[in-house]
Amino acid sequence: MTPSPKIGFISLGCPKALVDSERILTQLKIDGYQVSPSYEEADLVIVNTCGFIESAIDESLDSIGEALNENGKVIVTGCLGVKEKLIRERHPQVLSVTGPHAYEETVNAVYQHLPKPSHNPYIDLVPAQGIKLTPKHYAYLKISEGCNHRCRFCIIPSLRGDLVSRPISAVMQEAEGLVNAGVKELLVISQDTSAYGVDLKYQTEFWQGRPLKSQFNSLCATLGSLGVWVRLHYVYPYPHVDDVIPLMAEHKILPYLDIPFQHASPTILKSMKRPAQIDNTLARIQQWRDICPDITLRSTFIVGFPGETETDFQLLLDFLEEAQLDRVGCFQYSPVDGAAANALPNPVDDEIKEDRYHQFMQKQARISSKKLAQKIGRTVSVMIDGKEDEKYIGRSTADAPEIDGLVFVESTNELNPGDVINIKITHADDYDLWGTQSC
Ligand code: SF4
Numbered sequence: 199m200t201p202s203p204k205i206g207f208i209s210l211g212c213p214k215a216l217v218d219s220e221r222i223l224t225q226l227k228i229d230g231y232q233v234s235p236s237y238e239e240a241d242l243v244i245v246n247t248c249g250f251i252e253s254a255i256d257e258s259l260d261s262i263g264e265a266l267n268e269n270g271k272v273i274v275t276g277c278l279g280v281k282e283k284l285i286r287e288r289h290p291q292v293l294s295v296t297g298p299h300a301y302e303e304t305v306n307a308v309y310q311h312l313p314k315p316s317h318n319p320y321i322d323l324v325p326a327q328g329i330k331l332t333p334k335h336y337a338y339l340k341i342s343e344g345c346n347h348r349c350r351f352c353i354i355p356s357l358r359g360d361l362v363s364r365p366i367s368a369v370m371q372e373a374e375g376l377v378n379a380g381v382k383e384l385l386v387i388s389q390d391t392s393a394y395g396v397d398l399k400y401q402t403e404f405w406q407g408r409p410l411k412s413q414f415n416s417l418c419a420t421l422g423s424l425g426v427w428v429r430l431h432y433v434y435p436y437p438h439v440d441d442v443i444p445l446m447a448e449h450k451i452l453p454y455l456d457i458p459f460q461h462a463s464p465t466i467l468k469s470m471k472r473p474a475q476i477d478n479t480l481a482r483i484q485q486w487r488d489i490c491p492d493i494t495l496r497s498t499f500i501v502g503f504p505g506e507t508e509t510d511f512q513l514l515l516d517f518l519e520e521a522q523l524d525r526v527g528c529f530q531y532s533p534v535d536g537a538a539a540n541a542l543p544n545p546v547d548d549e550i551k552e553d554r555y556h557q558f559m560q561k562q563a564r565i566s567s568k569k570l571a572q573k574i575g576r577t578v579s580v581m582i583d584g585k586e587d588e589k590y591i592g593r594s595t596a597d598a599p600e601i602d603g604l605v606f607v608e609s610t611n612e613l614n615p616g617d618v619i620n621i622k623i624t625h626a627d628d629y630d631l632w633g634t635q636s637c
Contacts, residue, residue, distance in 0.1 A: 202230055202231060202232040202315050203231050203232070203241045203242070203312050203313075203315055204231065204232045204233070204234035204239055204240050204241050205223075205226055205231050205232070205233055205234060205240060205241070205242055205243070205244060205308065205312070206233075206234045206235075206236070206237055206239075206240030206242070206243035206244070206265070206269060207219060207222075207223060207233060207243070207244050207246070208243065208244070208245045208246065208261050208265060209246045210245070210246060210247055210248045210254070210257060210258055210261060210276070211246070211247065211248030211250070211254065211276060211277060212248065212250075213338045213385065213387050213431070214338075214340060214343075214387055214388070214389070215246055215248060215276055215277065215298070216338060217338050217340040217387070218246060218275075218276065218298065218299055218301065219246045221301050222244065222246070222275070222301050222304050222305060225301065225305050226305060226308060229305075229309075229314050229315070230314065230315040231308070231312075231314075231315065237265065237268035237269045238268070238269075240269055241271065241312050242269070242271040242272070242273065242293075242308065242311060242312045243265040243268075243269045243271065243272050243273070244272075244273045244274075244275060244304065244308070245258070245261050245262050245265055245272060245273070245274050245275070245276075246275050246276040247261070247262070247274060247275070247276035247277060247278035247279060248276060248277050248278065249276070249277035249278035249279075249280065249281060249357065250277060250353070250354075250534065251532055251534055252532065252534075252535075254278075255278060255281075255284075258276070258278045259278075259284075259285070259288050259289070262274055262285065262288075262289050262292060263288070263289060266289055266291055266292070270291075271293060271311060271312070272289075272291070272292050272293060273292070273293050273294045273295075273296075273304065273307050273308060273311065274292050274294070274295045274296070275295075275296045275297070275298075275300060275303075275304040276297075276298055277297070277298045277357050277358075279295050279296050279297040279298065279300070280297045280298070280356075280357055282295040293307065293311050294307035294310070294311070297357070298357055298358050299343055299358065333583065333584075333615060334379075334380055334381070334615065334616070335380065335381060335382045335383065335581070335583075335615045335616030336381060336382065336383035336384075336385060336427075336581075336599060336616075337376045337381045337383075337384060337385070338385045338387050339369065339372065339373055339376070339384045339385065339386050339387065339421075340364075340387050340388060341363065341364055341369050341386060341387070341388045341391065341394050341417065342361055342362060342363040342364060342388040342389070342390070342391075342393070342394055342397075343358055343359070343361075343362045343388070343389070344358045344359040344360050344361045344362050344389060345358070345360070345361055345389040345390045345393070346360050346361045346390070346393060346396070346397075347390065347434070347471070348471055348538070349460070349470055349471050349472055350469065350470050350471050350537065350538040350539040350542070351470060351500060351503065351531065351534070351537055351539045352534075352537065353534050353535070353536045353537050354389050356536055358389065360397070361389075361390060361393055361396060361397045362397060363393075363394050363395050363396070363397055363398050363412060365398065365401065365403050365412055366395070366403050366405065366410045366411065366412040366413075366416065366417055366420070367403035367404060367405045367410070369417065370405040370406075370410070370420060370421075371405070373421055373424060374424065377424050377425070377426050380616065381426065382426050382427060382581065382616040382618070383426060383427035383428075383429065383581060383599075383616075384421060384424070384426060384427070384428050384429070385429050385431060385598065385599070386417075386421070386428065386429065386430050386431060387431045387432060388432060389432060390432065390434050391414070391430055391431060391432045391433050391434070392414050392433045392434050392435075392436050392438065392439050393414075393434060393436070394412070394413065394414045394417055395411070395412035395413040395414065395417070398412045400412055400413040405420070414438065414439075414442070415438070415441045415442055415445075418430070418442045418445055418450075418451050419445060419450065421451065422445055422450030422451045423450070427452050427581065427595070427618075428450075428451040428452060429451075429452045429454050429456075429598055430442070430451065430452075430454065430455060430456060431456040431598070432456060432458070433455055433456060433457045434457075434458075435457055435459065435473055435479065435482075439455070439457070440482065440485065440486070443485075443486045443489045443490050443493070444489060444490075446490045446493055447489050447490035452595045453490050453492045453493040453494060453595060454493070454494045454496070454595060454596060454598070455486070455493060455494070455495055455496070456496045456497075456598065457495065457496070457497055458497055458498045458499075459472075459479065459497045459498075459499065459517075460472050460498065460499055460500055461499060461500060461503065461506075461510075461514055462476045462479075462499075462513050462514045462516070462517030462518075463476075463506070463509075463510035463511075463513040463514060464476060465505070465510060466503050466505065466506055466510050469503065469504070469505055469542065470500075470503060470539070476513075476517060479521075480517070480520055480521060483495065483521055492595075494524045494525065494595065494596035495521075495523045495524050495525070496523070496524065496525035496526070496527075496598070496601075496602065497523050497525075497526055497527075498526070498527040498528070498529065499514065499526065499527070499528050499529070499558070500528075500529050500530075500531050501514070501528060501529070501530055501531065501551060501554040501555050501558055502530050502531040502546040502550065502551030502554060502555070503531045503539065503546070504531070504539060504542035504543065504544055504545050504546065505542060505543065505544045505546075506531075506546050506554075511554050511557075514558070515557065515558065515561055518558070518561055518562060518565065519561070519565075522565055522569065523562075523565070524566070524569055524596060525566070525596070525601075525602050525603075526562045526565075526566075527601070528555055528558050528559055528562070530548075530551040530552065530554075530555050531546070531551065533545075563628045566628050566629060567626070567627065567628040570603075570626035570627070570628070570629070570630075570631060571626050573623045573626060573631060574623050574624065574625065574626055575622070575623065576622075576623055577620050577621065577622050577623075577636050578594045578595070578596075578605075578620070578621055578623060578631075578633075579594065579595055579618055579619070579620060579621075580592040580593065580594050580605045580607060580618070580619055580620075580621045580633075581593055581594075581616065581617070581618050582607070582613045582614065582615055582616065582617045582618075582619065583599070583604075583615055584615055585613075589606050589607065589608060590606070590607040590608075590609055590613050591604055591605070591606060591607070592604070592605045592607050592619075592621075593605060594621075594631065602629075603629040603630045603631065604630045604631075605621060605623075605630070605631045605632070605633060606630065606631070606632045606633075607619075607621055607632075607633060607634070607635060608632075608633070608634045608635070609634065609635035610635075611635060619635055620635070620636045621633035621634065621635060621636065622634055622635075622636040
């Protein structure tokens with residue numbers, strides 16, 4: 199029997215790109231290809247690129263170069279694929295270039311350069327949940343592609359197009375398959391999670407014989423019935439987001455909302471083309487906390503957007519103080535090729551951006567450390583991710599993998615990834631917690 203051809207895979211960029219990688223690998227595995235852990239053993243390498251900011255473009259181009267040096271046969275896909283000319287100028291030897299979510303074209307390019315092995319998909323075993331690049335106990339669930347907004351700093355709509363939602367029956371089937379395969383936490387992702395279904399006009403579909411609307415609230419409630427942790431990412435602050443907070447209070451889905459606010463100055467928000475009623479946002483946050491006191495709010499902000507004055511920045515710091523968000527990410531504005539914001543007047547000096555970034559992060563570190571200190575003595579649910587140096591490492595409901603904090607757990611029990619246990623918190627720093635398993 200001839201050995202199966204082997205594919206090496208490099209997946210760069212955000213969780214959405216990771217899901218694309220998983221889809222491509224799943225199809226190739228179904229076709230009988232093997233996945234290789236090294237350049238030497240691979241017959242061909244696919245590089246799934248990111249093209250969001252300059253540093254990501256550089257990293258993608260370097261990775262393509264490395265794959266060409268180490269292996270020689272390279273197919274490029276992903277967000278940077280829309281800039282084929284740039285890739286080919288630097289690396290003319292690449293075999294094929296496709297753009298984001300071009301699963302079929304990528305797989306076809308593989309067939310062309312590394313012919314399909316003879317294979318019987320009914321005999322060969324492919325896990326029902328497909329190929330996962332995340333650990334076995336959690337998985338990203340992509341519910342839509344693209345975005346209908348046109349935030350001035352963002353090029354995602356030009357890379358990925360307008361919103362295209364997956365019908366709810368397809369999303370639920372995938373979610374159910376993942377849960378049946380042992381996944382204990384579903385991380386719901388998209389470019390704009392709360393817009394889910396708008397493009398489908400909320401069409402009704404059937405899942406397990408039940409009619410369901412392809413709509414954000416209905417999706418959250420149905421995912422919440424699967425009995426695993428469900429965490430919402432990239433939630434645009436539409437008014438109807440308020441409707442899912444009761445589901446969090448009832449523990450149907452995790453009390454966790456990743457909701458990018460981007461700024462707090464109405465002038466800057468308007469200039470970014472984002473919702474600008476910041477007083478309204480503060481009132482909503484208070485309302486969410488009244489309904490669900492345990493809610494964890496994660497948000498991201500941009501400092502140094504063109505035209506940001508000292509007064510605008512102060513408004514942002516004041517907002518941070520008042521909102522007392524739990525988890526916060528901050529980026530210094532950098533012009534992205536093709537972004538509408540590049541044409542705006544009054545760019546902010548790099549030094550000022552840097553200084554504002556540090557002021558912002560210092561303030562948030564104080565808020566975060568105070569909030570975590572309040573957890574000492576409390577008992578929280580923690581999902582175990584693994585073990586290191588005799589200590590288990592996990593995450594509470596307030597911590598998404600990769601981006602939030604960790605909980606270091608002492609326990610005399612034998613624990614496995616995906617186990618959910620109660621931990622009494624004994625210590626905290628700015629971002630992480632320590633605790634012991636309580637009975
Ligand atoms: S909502 Fe998000 S993805 Fe859509 S344009 Fe704005 S920043 Fe980009």
